[in-house]
Each structure stands twice: as structure tokens, then as C-alpha cells.
Amino acid sequence: MPTRGALPQALVQAGVTLLDEEGVEGLTLRRVASRAGVSHAAPAHYFEGLPGLRQAIATRGFQIFQSALRDAMAAPAASPRARLLAVVNAYSDFAARHYGLFSLMFQEIENPSAALREAALESYGLFSECVAPLAGDRDPLVLESAIWAMAHGYGILGMSGRADRTHVAPPFEALLDLLIPCEPAAPA
Structure with a gap:
């Protein structure tokens, strides 16, 4: 059982895990409390109900997302275009690995708390x-x-196609070529 000071973070992490396993539909105060091993009243007490908990989880989701983007930005890249492509791939990978969390993050941004904003x-x-x-x-x-809309769309399409992939999208780089043509190779 988490200590009193660590309980809010434990509840948020329990919510993140629950979203990864069950999606947004599975996120309830009781399930989060059960996952964290605490009383079902604890999430309501610390977050003033499910809306506050959802905001806290979405905020944590954006922090995890930032970490993935920063890792992609820090990796060696041959060019600014290659760096952008690495970041877009990290974006899509995050959406695919954290289907429920990604969905919640962008649902909650509609009316964000200061921390979430x-x-x-x-x-x-x-x-x-x-x-x-x-x-x-x-x-x-x-x-x-334009690039953000395409990247976000790829993330969402990747999520919705997990169960039934009837359409295989081209690699994101093919779309990027429409907006930013490949950089010419350096002369030999």
C-alpha cells in the first residue's frame, strides 16, 4: 500500500496502467482504487472525483509523451528532416503502445486544468x-x-486499426515527402 504522500501518484499510475490494459471505458474510480490497493474513496478524496483524476492522468500522459519525444529528438539524426521523422515515429509509437492513455489525453485537452494545459x-x-x-x-x-495533423492522424489510425487492419497506410515518410521533399544526397 502506498504511503499517504505517494498515494496520488500511485493512483495516477494505476490509472495509466488501467488505460493501457482496458482503454478509456475501463477507467473508473473503483477500478483505479483497486489497482492501487486502496479504499475506493481514495481517488475521490484526492482528485475530487473522476473528472479530476482523468485530468491528473492526462497530465501524466503528456509527461510520458514528452519523454518519448525528447528521446527521439536526442537520438543522432542525419538531418532536421530525419530528426522530425524520428519524432513523428515516436508520436505514432506512443499512440500505439498507450492506446487508452493517448485517447484520454486528447479527450481531456478539451477543458484542461492549468497543469494539463x-x-x-x-x-x-x-x-x-x-x-x-x-x-x-x-x-x-x-x-x-499540416505535419501535426498528419502525425496525429497516423496515431489515431494506428489505434483504430489494431483489431481489424483492412487498410495498410504507407509509411509516414511518404506523406512527409509531399510537404518536405527528401533532402538531396551530398555530392560524392
Whole structure:
């Protein structure tokens, strides 16, 4: 059983685990409490009900997401385009590995707490940072929005296609080629 000071974090982690196993539909106060090994009243006490717990879990989700994006950004990349592609792949991988959490994160962003808004904006800022060097003479906000929409769509399509994959999408790089052509190879 978690100590009193660690209980909120234990409840949030129990929620993250439950989302990974059962999706958003499985997230209830009782299930989270049971998973954390505490009284069913504990989540309601610490988070003022399910809405507060969902916000806290979504905030933690964006923190985990940021870590995945930062890891991709830190990996050696041959070019800014390759770095962006690594970040987009991390985005899609996160969505696939954390189906329920990813869904909850973007459901809760509709009416975010201050902490959730900050975590979501920081995540987007990391993505934006990777797009900026590729804008050239184009409006960076337009390019960023187009690439983000495609990356997010790929994440969502990857999730919905888990059970029945009737359509196999091309690799994300093929879409990226439409917006940012491959960089020419260096002369030999």
C-alpha cells in the first residue's frame, strides 16, 4: 500500500496502467482504487472525483509523451528532416503502445486544468521545434499544423486499426515527402 504522500501518484499510475490494459471505458474510480490497493474513496478524496483524476492522468500522459519525444529528438539524426521523422515515429509509437492513455489525453485537452494545459503545450512545443528548421520560406505555423495533423492522424489510425487492419497506410515518410521533399544526397 502506498504511503499517504505517494498515494496520488500511485493512483495516477494505476490509472495509466488501467488505460493501457482496458482503454478509456475501463477507467473508473473503483477500478483505479483497486489497482492501487486502496479504499475506493481514495481517488475521490484526492482528485475530487473522476473528472479530476482523468485530468491528473492526462497530465501524466503528456509527461510520458514528452519523454518519448525528447528521446527521439536526442537520438543522432542525419538531418532536421530525419530528426522530425524520428519524432513523428515516436508520436505514432506512443499512440500505439498507450492506446487508452493517448485517447484520454486528447479527450481531456478539451477543458484542461492549468497543469494539463502546460504539459500539452510543452509537448506541442517539442514537436514545433522539430518542424521550424524545415519551414524555409513557407509559413512555419501552416507547415507545423499540416505535419501535426498528419502525425496525429497516423496515431489515431494506428489505434483504430489494431483489431481489424483492412487498410495498410504507407509509411509516414511518404506523406512527409509531399510537404518536405527528401533532402538531396551530398555530392560524392
